[in-house]
Amino acid sequence: MKVYAIVPARSGSKGFKNKNVQQINGSPLIAYSIRFAQALGCDRVICSTDSEVYRDIAEIHGAEVPFLRSDFAARDTAMEQDVLKDLYEKFIQYQIEVPDIIVWLRPTFVFRDLELIQQGIQTLIQHPEYSSVRTICETESRLYRLEDGKLIPTFDDQNKSMIRRQDVGSRYKVYSTDIFRFNKENLGDDFLGRNVLGLVTDKICGLDIDDESDFNIVKCLVESGLEDVKKYLF
Template identity: 60%
Template sequence: MIVYAIVPARSGSKGLPNKNIKELNGKPLISYSIEFAKRLPSVTKVICSTDSELYADIAKKYGAEVPFLRSPEASIDTAMEQDILIDLKAKFKEHQIPEPDLIVWLRPTFVFRNIDDIEKGIDILKNDTSYTSARTVVSTENRLYKIEEQELKPLFNDFGKSMIRRQNMPSAYTVFSTDIIRFKNKDINDDFLGRKVFPIVSEKICGLDIDDLFDFEVVNAVLTQMESKNAV
């Protein structure tokens, strides 16, 4: 079974300009996902999907292949991940690159991942064809509220109580860093993961996502602390 790791890294970040190549603890952000991908035993190719020659050069420096640049249509602000996947399928055909059976989709704004988690997801899809994909998740707050007409209203049944113990609520999970997608001979659409997704429950640290400067500084602080502990 052929497995590619894809690191999607568009150059047009608005909230934090050039976020994907911004230096984090001395290395560009995309390097963390590329280096992680290269450590996955099941992965045969690591490809960076980007619209930028600069990003491509940086990705190559850290060991990714960039056999083509992403099309403009798949690089605009409103492009969704399915648009990038469709672009990949077309570019693989154009450049005569064999389609992989599976794609490991590594969003570059996540620095922390576990190799065993991802390999587990790959193995599940290899051995159980009933699963349409696999996705990493982390546990999250299960008592969420919305604000409606300047009133705080629960998104759960609060049974008329002002406080409910988290332990008395169903466990909740939020989707995060990595998807493992069936790709070969598959028509990509808005429901590219399908309806039977295997959940890979990861440690909470794997849910640290960099969306803005505050997130960036938090992750940088965590990395710095981890590095200092390892040096002791």
């Protein structure tokens, strides 16, 4: 089976300008995902971007950028499925062999568990019953929403001001790394399918850089030199 790593790196971030190429410890964010993909041993490592500047940076760090994104896949409102449709169409247009499996490496996640992702790839290859694999990490389950400034629990608080996490149960964050099957029929809103295997990873691998505060937290961790951090860096 052909396995491609895709690093999606749109250039138009508004909340934190040029987020995907911000530097940590001398490397732009996309470089961490590219190096991880290389360590995985995927058949190809491709960066999907709409920017010529990002393309040049990705190529310097070892990724292929055989084409730039189409306009519809580069809009602020574009979702993963739009990028996947664009990838498929461009693979056909540029006569690039379509992969069986894609490893989706969002550059805003710097920390990843190599052995766990390798396990996920092999599981998807060996078990056709699974539609995809996602790395997940445990997160706070006692969450609230605001309604006109009033706190409303999204869980059963049993009419108590404090409730133990154990009494609510475990909840998990997704989105760090996805591994899924890729073909012409699998480009819609439900591209991960309904039989998704979750692989629990360390909480540090769930740190997502959405804004400058997130960036500063991750930057401090990367530059700390701690062994528990370094093992998830590439």
